Amino acid sequence: MSIILKALKKAEGAKTGRETVAQAQAYQASNKKTLGIVIAGFAGLVLLFSIGLYWFKGRPVSKAPVKIADKAVNVQPQKAATAPGKEATVVPKGPDVNKLNEDAVRQIKEKNYSGAEDSLRKALLARPDDAAMYNHLGLSLKNQSRYKEASAAYQKALQLKPDYYEAMNNLAVTYEMIGNREKAKSLYLKALSVKPAYAEAHLNYGLLLEAEGNIKDAESHYQAFLSSSSNETLKSMVRERLRALGK
Numbered sequence: 001m002s003i004i005l006k007a008l009k010k011a012e013g014a015k016t017g018r019e020t021v022a023q024a025q026a027y028q029a030s031n032k033k034t035l036g037i038v039i040a041g042f043a044g045l046v047l048l049f050s051i052g053l054y055w056f057k058g059r060p061v062s063k064a065p066v067k068i069a070d071k072a073v074n075v076q077p078q079k080a081a082t083a084p085g086k087e088a089t090v091v092p093k094g095p096d097v098n099k100l101n102e103d104a105v106r107q108i109k110e111k112n113y114s115g116a117e118d119s120l121r122k123a124l125l126a127r128p129d130d131a132a133m134y135n136h137l138g139l140s141l142k143n144q145s146r147y148k149e150a151s152a153a154y155q156k157a158l159q160l161k162p163d164y165y166e167a168m169n170n171l172a173v174t175y176e177m178i179g180n181r182e183k184a185k186s187l188y189l190k191a192l193s194v195k196p197a198y199a200e201a202h203l204n205y206g207l208l209l210e211a212e213g214n215i216k217d218a219e220s221h222y223q224a225f226l227s228s229s230s231n232e233t234l235k236s237m238v239r240e241r242l243r244a245l246g247k
Contacts, residue, residue: 097123097130104136108143116140131161138170147178165191169201176208184208199229203238215245 100123107116117140120133127133138153154171158164172187188205191198206221222238229235 095122095126097127101130101133101136104133104140108136108139111143113140113143117144129160131157131164131167134160135164135167135170138167138174142170142174142177147174150174151178163194165194165198165201168194169198169204172201173204176204181208181212197224197228199225199231202228203234210241210245219245 100119104116104119104123107113107119117137120137120140124130124133124137134153134157138150138157141147141153142150151171151174154167154174157167158171161167168187168191172184172191175181175184175187185205185208188201188208191201192205195201202221202225206218206225209215209221210218219242222242225238226235
């Protein structure tokens with residue numbers, strides 16, 4: 001190989017080495033620049049996050065408005081949540097107490113006293129503080145000749161409603177039927193003290209007094225009955241009785 005050729009090859013090798021070094025230096029510079037950008041960006045994000053956190057902690061928090069409930073509020077019952085795939089439990093309704101009482105009154109008028117008793121006992125299970133239904137129960141029992149049970153029903157009605165003059169009159173009739181006239185007279189007078197124009201009590205008391213031979217007082221109560229009653233059939237019978245007593 002000639003000296004010139006060797007010199008050329010040596011020059012080319014040096015050139016190539018210089019180019020390689022320059023490329024490496026350029027690559028390193030590029031990497032440093034990229035890394036600097038990444039670090040600067042991350043620092044910026046940290047700064048923004050810090051500013052946001054400070055603002056969030058420092059801002060005022062608004063309170064929810066306080067609701068003041070009324071003293072009397074009608075609250076609608078809520079339906080119980082039902083699990084998926086399961087049917088809601090059906091709660092059976094209680095008896096229609098008013099309907100049972102109406103049925104009992106009708107049955108008493110139709111002289112179906114056992115049916116009336118059955119209706120009233122069902123109704124009283126749901127409404128045990130109803131004085132009127134105990135009075136009706138007493139009527140149905142008395143007409144089945146169950147006088148002691150009838151008396152207990154009337155007494156319960158009077159316990160619930162002490163001024164219940166209809167129950168007083170019915171209890172007095174029941175006492176008469178079992179031979180206790182003194183208690184009967186006391187109850188007739190008590191009913192008339194609550195309601196002086198109570199026609200039925202005047203008639204019943206008059207009949208009791210007549211049976212005891214007290215005709216004068218009996219006539220007085222018969223006259224009071226005629227003045228206060230609107231039952232023309234009974235009034236006609238009482239007039240006949242007065243005429244008979246006058247003879």
